[in-house]
Structures are given as structure tokens and as C-alpha cells.
Amino acid sequence: MSIFSNHFPLGLGTSRFPISGPNDAQGIEASVQLACKALESGVTYVDVGYNYSAGMAPFVLKEAFERTDRPFSVTGKVMYGQDRTADDACKRIELYLKTMGLEKIQYFTCWTIWNYDIFENIMKRGGIYEGALRMKEEGLIDHICCSLHAIPEDIQKIIKTKAFEGITISYSMLSAANMLPVLDAAYENDIGVAVMNPLGGGVIAQNKDYFSFACGDKDNGNTTHAALRFAKAHPAVDIVLGGVKSEEELEDSLEVFSRPDPEPPAERLERVMTSVAGLQGFCTGCKYCEGCPQKIPxxxxxxxxxxxxxxxxxxxxxxxxxxxxxxxxxxxxxxxxxxxxxxxxxxxxxxxxxxxxxxxxxxxxxxxxxxxxxxxxxxxxTKEAHKERLQELIYEKGYKKVGLYPNGGFSNLIIKLYEEFFGTPDFEWLQFNSDPKMWGQKADERMVHSPSEIPELMPDLILICTYKYDQDILDSLSKYEQCGVKFEKLHRVSEMPWVF
Ligand code: SF4
Ligand code: SF4
Structure with missing residues (x-):
């Protein structure tokens, strides 16, 4: 038994609601109806982060929770980096509570733990975990959980500390060979498991023929259904998260999880894993090729x-x-x-x-x-390409102030790499963000400014550091070009995101 055992096996993911932005009233209403339909259909676990669905997911849920009297449990996610201290964590949860109109969050979630080092930082005295314990004592949260993106070995190490009562991990038949030991460890330690990306980030749904081997006799040739059932087949998995974009998608997932698997789950697991091992050209992740003398992974x-x-x-x-x-x-x-x-x-x-x-x-x-x-x-x-890019954009350009937009993972990396490659800069870094909650706050010892301060602060250059929305941000800031501020995107056209 785990803390997730009594939930309906389909969890509501809220990162893919059909919302284009805060002014998309139609998209917001459609999303509220989707959330209501999920809850009315028996879904009880709701997974939300403050920036999901263009930052509107918590507002959608507030409205949905008001429209239904169905029971639900919801996450409150706090990411190390954006927040670092116990006080930061408490403030973040207060914000979730206020935005969603709730008095309690069931699952405090240390969000996106990339590796064991981050876990240790979360656990430090005065850190995020301490904030979670404080809120648990105050009755603002029920359980302390985490979402993990670390390598399987680190995940197992973290599970064994028993710091968390529930975990969220990425798991599908694509990653199963690597992740099964993680699930075994969670099962042995009675840790609840919610899995995200059960369709391999869309790869399985887009290649249904290739993955049709996943279908057993009773899956009616429906690869997506077979993949979802596979994701739930290991006894450690309590919840499969479905990020729904439309009513059809929701109904399809509900159809799978509203009745028991037609194939005994243990048999499904074994059958699919045998087929994965036999796929032509497919690497199973068995790791027998490890140990390259040139340290190539x-x-x-x-x-x-x-x-x-x-x-x-x-x-x-x-x-x-x-x-x-x-x-x-x-x-x-x-x-x-x-x-x-x-x-x-x-x-x-x-x-x-x-x-x-x-x-x-x-x-x-x-x-x-x-x-x-x-x-x-x-x-x-490559690291060399990153160095060349920073050299081309910033190094020895005679700049006095360089702005980074927005502050966060990308900007932190840029500052770190610049210092590693070229030493202390002879210009000042400025950080900007469009989120009013960040204005006037310090992030990594530097003040975060509103875009409206650009004309007053007059950086020589503003670097659009993010990848996903770099063009949208550039368009929204172009009005400041007339003040004489230069804007550049960090990423070149065929470049990979510096942070994924
Ligand atoms: S030996 Fe290496 S390349 Fe071959 S299947 Fe295993 S992990 Fe993949
Ligand atoms: S050096 Fe090349 S051939 Fe040898 S183990 Fe490494 S990757 Fe394989």
C-alpha cells in the first residue's frame, strides 16, 4: 500500500490544456470543462505546476474545483533553483493555495530533481524539505513527494532514503528496461508511483504501427491503449498521468482505466519486454556495451x-x-x-x-x-559551441550592462559558463522577467526587473535565453529597440536548447 494506492489509476495532467495564453478565454473555459469532466468521471489525482499551460493551469483548476463537489487531491510543486529555502517553499505553496482557492495541498512535490546533488541541496538545513516539514506540521500539506528526472541509479538511491512518500517519474515501454529497477525499489519501499510520459513523449502514439507489438489479444489492435496499460502493469505504479488536450483524448484514456486490464498485468509486462528486446535496430538500454576506453557513453x-x-x-x-x-x-x-x-x-x-x-x-x-x-x-x-556563442554575443564587446531574459535555468547557466570560459565579466548582468511575482525579488543574488524598467536601466544587449518561446519574447520586447537596446536570441536556428 502506498499513499497513491486509493486513487483512480488515471491522473489528470494539466500541462497540455488547450490554452494559448492568459487572454485565451475560450481555451480557458474549454480547459475548465475538461478538468470538470475528468473529476466527474472519477479522476482523483490532479498534477499541476504553476507554469503549466501558459501559467493558467492553477486558475483553470480553481474554477473547476468550484464547479464540482467531487473529491480530488492536488500537487503543489516547488523546484530547487527557482526556490531554495524553507521560506521560499512555504511562500510558493501559499501562492498555489491562493491561486487554486484551496486550504490544503495533498502532495507537496519537490519538482524535477535532476540528480543526487540537487536532492542533497533540497534536504539541507533551512532548505526546501524543511519548509515542507513545517507545512505538514501546520496542516497545509498532507504528504511530501517528488518528481525525478535523474539517472535510474540516483533515483533508486533517493527512494532508499525514504524522504518521499510518493514519486513521479517518466516511464513507458521505451524506457522500461532502465526504469524497472526503479519501480522494483519503489514497490519494496511502499513508495507511491505516478508515471508521466506513458506514451514516450508522443513517440508511441505517432508510431502506432511500429509499436503494435505492444498489443495483446485483448487490446483490439489499439497501440495507445496497450501502451497505457503497459505503463500501469508494474505493481508499483499507482497512477498513470494523462496530459489531456481535448475531450476525445480524455475519453480515450478513461476508457482504458475505467475497467481492469484484460490481460494479467504481470503477463503483459513480460510479453512486451520480450518484444522490446527483439526489436530490429532498437537499443534496449541493457548497458552491456558500457566501459568504452574513450569514455564515450x-x-x-x-x-x-x-x-x-x-x-x-x-x-x-x-x-x-x-x-x-x-x-x-x-x-x-x-x-x-x-x-x-x-x-x-x-x-x-x-x-x-x-x-x-x-x-x-x-x-x-x-x-x-x-x-x-x-x-x-x-x-x-558541444561545450565548445557554447563558448563560441558567448564569445560572439558578449565577450569583449565593450558592453557595460548585459540583460538576461528571463531569469532561471538558462540565465544561471549563461552566467556560470561565461565565468568559467572568460573569468569575471567587465560588465553588469541584469535579469528580467515578465512574471510580476518575481519583480523586485532576488534570484541568485541578483535583482529581477520588470521589462518596463528596460528604458531606465538601458542594458547594451538583452539576451533572450529561453528556447521554447524565444520568438514570442523577442516580438514582445521589440518595442524597446527604439530606446537603443539590442536584442539577440541565445540559440541559433539549428541549435539545441542549452537547458532541456
Ligand atoms: S549493448 Fe548497448 S547498444 Fe546494445 S542494446 Fe545494450 S545498451 Fe543498447
Ligand atoms: S572506442 Fe569506439 S569502438 Fe571502442 S568501445 Fe568506445 S565507442 Fe566502442
Missing amino acids: TPAIMQARNALLFEPASTYNRTGPEELLYHIQMFRPLLHDDGWLPDTAENPCIKCGKCEKQCTQKLGIIEAVSDTFRRAKQAYF
Whole structure:
């Protein structure tokens, strides 16, 4: 039994509501109706972050909660970096409570733990975890949970500390070979598990024929249904999160989870895992090829390259070209999950053949590694390319003030890399954000300014650091160009996001 055991197996994900922005009244109303329909249909677990669905998801939920008397439990997510101290965490939860019109949040969630170091920072005296404990004592939250994006070994280590009663992880048949030990550890420790990305971030739904092997006799040839049932098949998994965009999507997921799996879950798990191991050209992530003398992370590279087997999906607000989408899908797990960013695009492989000899799937690893470095060059996916970009944009340009927009993960990385590459800058960094809640606050020791302060502060350059909405931000700030401020996007057209 875990804290999630009594929930309806489908959880409501709120990051994909059909909302284009805060003024999209029609999209907001459609989303409220979707949330109401989910709750009326028996969904009880609601997963929300403050910036989901253009920042409107918490407002949508407030309205939905007012319109229904169905029971629900909701998350309140606090990310290390945006918030660091116990007080920060408490303030963040107060904001969730106020925005959603609630008196209590059931699942305080330490959001997006990337690695064990971040976990340790969260657990430090005066840190986020301490804030969670304080709120639990005050009755503002019920349980302390987390969402994990770390490597499976770190996730298992974190599970074993028993700091969290429930976890949210990314899991589908694409990642199952790596993640099954994580699920086993959660099960042994009675930790509740909610899984996100049960369709492999859209890859399975977009390649239904390829993944049709997932269907058993009783899945009626519906690959999506089979993949959702697979995600729930391990006994540790309590909740499968479905990020719904439309009523049809919601109804489809409800159809799957409103009745028991027609195939015994243990048999489904074993059957699908056997088929995954037999897929042509597919890396199962077994890691037998580990131990490259040149320290090339072959299992991670080969697993990430599975993305090249399928139609690429639109992602990160990019709809093409195809090569860019492939690169995002391939390099994202390498950086995000494995922390791999090569120093240069020069391939260090000495073609010793050790990896290929060990490969259970008989994959052409040497050629694949060479192609990966070629693509890394094309996508500026190297540390050297980052250095060149900062040199081109900022270094020794005679600037007095350089603005970073918005502050957050990208801006922190830019400051860190600049100092690592070129030393202390001879200009001042300024941070901007469109979120009024951040104005006048300090983030990483630097004040966050409103865009309306641009004419007064007059930075020489403002660097649009984010990836997803860089064009939208550039368009919204173009009016300040007439003051003499220069704007540049950090990312070049075919470049990978510096932070995923
Ligand atoms: S062939 Fe290349 S990638 Fe494979 S183990 Fe040898 S050096 Fe590493
Ligand atoms: S041995 Fe083959 S299948 Fe296993 S991780 Fe390496 S490349 Fe993938």
C-alpha cells in the first residue's frame, strides 16, 4: 500500500490544456470543462505546476474545483533553483493555495530533481524539505513527494532514503528496461508511483504501427491503449498521468482505466519486454556495451538514438525541419537524463570494437557514435559551441550592462559558463522577467526587473535565453529597440536548447 494506492489509476495532467495564453478565454473555459469532466468521471489525482499551460493551469483548476463537489487531491510543486529555502517553499505553496482557492495541498512535490546533488541541496538545513516539514506540521500539506528526472541509479538511491512518500517519474515501454529497477525499489519501499510520459513523449502514439507489438489479444489492435496499460502493469505504479488536450483524448484514456486490464498485468509486462528486446535496430538500454576506453557513453547514446527510428514529433515549440526535431528528441535525453554534452564535436572513438562485441542487439555502435558526433556539430551540441556563442554575443564587446531574459535555468547557466570560459565579466548582468511575482525579488543574488524598467536601466544587449518561446519574447520586447537596446536570441536556428 502506498499513499497513491486509493486513487483512480488515471491522473489528470494539466500541462497540455488547450490554452494559448492568459487572454485565451475560450481555451480557458474549454480547459475548465475538461478538468470538470475528468473529476466527474472519477479522476482523483490532479498534477499541476504553476507554469503549466501558459501559467493558467492553477486558475483553470480553481474554477473547476468550484464547479464540482467531487473529491480530488492536488500537487503543489516547488523546484530547487527557482526556490531554495524553507521560506521560499512555504511562500510558493501559499501562492498555489491562493491561486487554486484551496486550504490544503495533498502532495507537496519537490519538482524535477535532476540528480543526487540537487536532492542533497533540497534536504539541507533551512532548505526546501524543511519548509515542507513545517507545512505538514501546520496542516497545509498532507504528504511530501517528488518528481525525478535523474539517472535510474540516483533515483533508486533517493527512494532508499525514504524522504518521499510518493514519486513521479517518466516511464513507458521505451524506457522500461532502465526504469524497472526503479519501480522494483519503489514497490519494496511502499513508495507511491505516478508515471508521466506513458506514451514516450508522443513517440508511441505517432508510431502506432511500429509499436503494435505492444498489443495483446485483448487490446483490439489499439497501440495507445496497450501502451497505457503497459505503463500501469508494474505493481508499483499507482497512477498513470494523462496530459489531456481535448475531450476525445480524455475519453480515450478513461476508457482504458475505467475497467481492469484484460490481460494479467504481470503477463503483459513480460510479453512486451520480450518484444522490446527483439526489436530490429532498437537499443534496449541493457548497458552491456558500457566501459568504452574513450569514455564515450555508448548505452546512453544508443538509447537516445532510438528516436531516429520513428517519425519525429513537433516539440519545444518547433514544428520542423525534421532534422531539428530528430536532434531535439535525441540530444534531450543525453543532456537531460545523462548529463552528456561533449567538449567538442571531434569523435574520440578509436574503433576498438569492444562495445559492438558486447551488444546484445548486434547494433552498429561505431558508425552510430560517429554519426552522433556529426550531428552534435550540426546542432551546436558541444561545450565548445557554447563558448563560441558567448564569445560572439558578449565577450569583449565593450558592453557595460548585459540583460538576461528571463531569469532561471538558462540565465544561471549563461552566467556560470561565461565565468568559467572568460573569468569575471567587465560588465553588469541584469535579469528580467515578465512574471510580476518575481519583480523586485532576488534570484541568485541578483535583482529581477520588470521589462518596463528596460528604458531606465538601458542594458547594451538583452539576451533572450529561453528556447521554447524565444520568438514570442523577442516580438514582445521589440518595442524597446527604439530606446537603443539590442536584442539577440541565445540559440541559433539549428541549435539545441542549452537547458532541456
Ligand atoms: S569502438 Fe569506439 S565507442 Fe566502442 S568501445 Fe571502442 S572506442 Fe568506445
Ligand atoms: S549493448 Fe546494445 S542494446 Fe545494450 S545498451 Fe548497448 S547498444 Fe543498447
